[in-house]
Amino acid sequence: MLEEIAIENLGVIETARVPLADGLTVITGETGAGKTMVLTGLGLLMGGKADAGAVRPGASRAAVEGRVRVTGREDVAARVDEAGGEVDDDGTVVVLRTVAAGGRSRAHLGGRGVPQGVLADIADELVTVHGQADQLRLRTPAKQRDALDTFAGARHRATIEEYRAAWAERAGLLAEIDDLTTRAAERAREAELLRLGLAEIERVDPQPGEDAELTALVARLGNAEGLRVAAQEAHDTVAGDDVETDGTAVAAVERARRALEAVASDDPALGEHATRLAEAGYLLADVAGELASYVDGLQADPAGLETAHSRLAELGALTRTYGETIDDVLRWASDAGLRLLDLDDGGERLESMRRRTAELDDVLAAAGERVSEGRRAAADALAAAVTDELAGLAMAGARLVVRVEPAAEPGPSGLDQVTFLLEPHPGAPARPLGKGASGGELSRVMLAVEVALATARVEDEPGDGALLPTFVFDEVDAGVGGRAAVEVGRRLAALARRTQVVVVTHLAQVAAFGDAHLVVTKSQGAAGTEVDDTGADGADGTDVEDGVPAVTVTGVREVTGDARVRELARMLSGQEESATARQHAVELLESSIVGR
Structure with a gap:
């Protein structure tokens, strides 16, 4: 439930606070005063599209803040928590939307910045808007079908969801089947290429890291003499057999160690250095031994070198085709094997998908028939409810006809085509909604449909109204007057006994039924004149006098008593x-x- 809306610098409204009653809140005011901006602000709070042109002239940004009670709506509270916002201790959530004059929009929910879409998701659960634009949409067959489904109730809509889920799965399977059958030759060619590649790799039988090992072996065998000379020179330098000069590294380290040990008793620090030199001597001796073994083992091996070159050539043929290294080639082989299994399994998988498609055909036929039965039953009830409403709206004798007929072919929403028709008086032919009716009659028909839908939802969701949305009616009483206007007000008041209703109206007969009455007022602008009610002087709600815009200051006040x-x-x-x-x-x- 909406508790209040605060608006700043939106259109002609400079600042306004709009408190909303639990029952029926009516909003009135002179033409051009800014009633529409109140609903524009509500639309922004509910995740609607932001328009920088709606920012008040001269202001840097527009802001709309609302307080929404979510007590009893655990689903909405959970969505707020998921978005990072907080529900206040009194069960309310603060929603804020700002629109910069430059066009950028920001949204906040429960103190946390959120994407615009989050507000729109929550709005679907909290607010239902019935306006003149909705009337136009209700003329289309798809919207008429949706309206009938809404009227039919939650159990019917669950059946539709079952049908739609089966339809979506079947559509996906048909797309896969089509892909498998139309690309059969292409898949066969791909499988053959994979088999050839795997056969070649299997013949060569590369081992992980083998190319790197062979490259190192070729480098060693190809420069055996140079390696032997370098290793021998290093060995002789570290620990050669030149006893006369005794210039090896091992001998030099040994002399240094003995020199330090000779005086270590006088200074322990030198003893530590002697120990470290001894360790260095051991290491040099190990290196010398390994170098000697390397020299002894290093021999020219022309045959081994040729074998290594040949093996590298085989591996190179693989890496040129299947990857830069042998490890890449082995990964390709693994992936290719899995892909080949998938391709070879195409026939069995195709048969499995065809069996599942046949099962879904049966599911769709059964669910589709249940949907059709629900629509046919609801069609009579909706037609009767709207016809009753029309009698109270000064259209006695008029009758709504709701036809449910087989569609040319099944679709994602069922097997039916739904059409709303109006019989303006007994004996007159029923014509599609929107044809053959005056503007006033059409408005009353649309309002009757909207009230019937809203009432059906109230009856479909029993309780104290906590789980019902706020219904907002935006001048849907246009073209209605006299006794019919009184009946409009009476019906909205009856609906408001179960849930919150907000109505923007020009009719006193409707406004008189409000539990709270808000008036949108305007004051004189900067040029000392009021905005023309028709809005002819300025498209943005301003007068122009000597080139100076007269910005209107609009506010909202609650009126009671006199x-x-x-x-x-x-x-x-x-x-x-x-x-x-x-x-x-x-x-x-x-x-x-x-x-x-």
């Missing part, structure tokens, strides 16, 4: 101080109380 009577009188006659109009307003308020 102030409310004056507002209703203004709506009735344009003369809020007219005694006759005021008397009529009082009568409306009194009759609305009785009519509830």
Whole structure:
């Protein structure tokens, strides 16, 4: 439930705080005062598209903040927590949306910045908007089908979801089957190339790291003499047999060790150095021994060198085709083996998918028939509910007809084509909705459909209203007047007894039924003039006098008592101080109380 909305610098509104009642809140005001901006602000809070053009002229940004009660809505509270936001101790969440004049938009939920889409996800659970744009959409067959499904209830919609899941799985399988069958020759060629490559690798039988080992062996065998000379020279330098000169490294280290040991008793520090020299001597002796073994073992091996070159050539043929190194080649072979298994398994997998597709055909046929049955049953109930509403909206004799007929071919939403038709009076032919009706009649038909849908959802979700959305009606009473307008108000008030309802209206007959009445007001602008109600002077809600824009300051105030009577009188006659109009307003308020 929405508790309040605070707006700053949005369109013609400089600053406004909009408190919303638990039941029916009506919003009224003169044309051009900014009523639409209140709903624009609500749309921003609910994740709607941001428009930099809606920022008040001269302001750097627009901001809309709302407080939403989520008590009893664990699903919504969990979504807030998942987004990193917090639900306050009183069960409310603060939602903030800002729009910079440069166009950038930011959204915050429970004190945490979130993507716009998060607000839109939560809005789907919290708010349902019924406006003139929704009426236009309801003329399309797809939207009429969706409306019927909504009216049919939660169990029916669960059946539709079962059907859609089966349809999506079947569509995916058909795409795979098509791919397997149309690419059969291509898959066969790919499998043959993989087999040839694997056969070649199996014949050569490369070992991990073998190419690197052979490269090192070739380098050693190809420069055997140079290696022998270098190793021999190193050995002689470290520990040669030249006794006369005694210039080897081992001898030099030994002399240094003995010299230090001779005086170690006088200074222990020199004794430590003597120990380290002894360790160095052992290491040099080990190196000398290994060098001697290396020289003894190093021999020219032309045959071995030729064999190594030949093996490297074989491995090189593989690395030129399947990877830069032998390890790459072995990885290719592993992947190729798995891919070959997949390709060879195509026939069995194809048969398995065809069996599953046949099973899904049966599932779709059964689920589709249940969906059709639900729609046919709901069609009669929806037609009756809307027809009853029309009788109360000064269209007695008019009848809504909801046809459910087999579609040309099954689709992701079922087997049916749904059409709404209007029979304006007994004996008249039923025509598709939107044809053959005046604007006022069409508005009343659309409103009757919307109220029937909203009422059906209330009845479909029993409880104290905590799990129901807030219903917002944006001037859906356009083209309605007189007794029909009173009935509109009565029906909205009845709906508001189960859940929160917000209505923007021009009709006093509707406004009189509100539990709370908010008036959007405007004051004079900078140039000392009010904005023309028609908005003709300035597309952004400004007058222009001598080239100076007159920015309107708009606010929202709640009216009660005599102030409310004056507002209703203004709506009735344009003369809020007219005694006759005021008397009529009082009568409306009194009759609305009785009519509830």
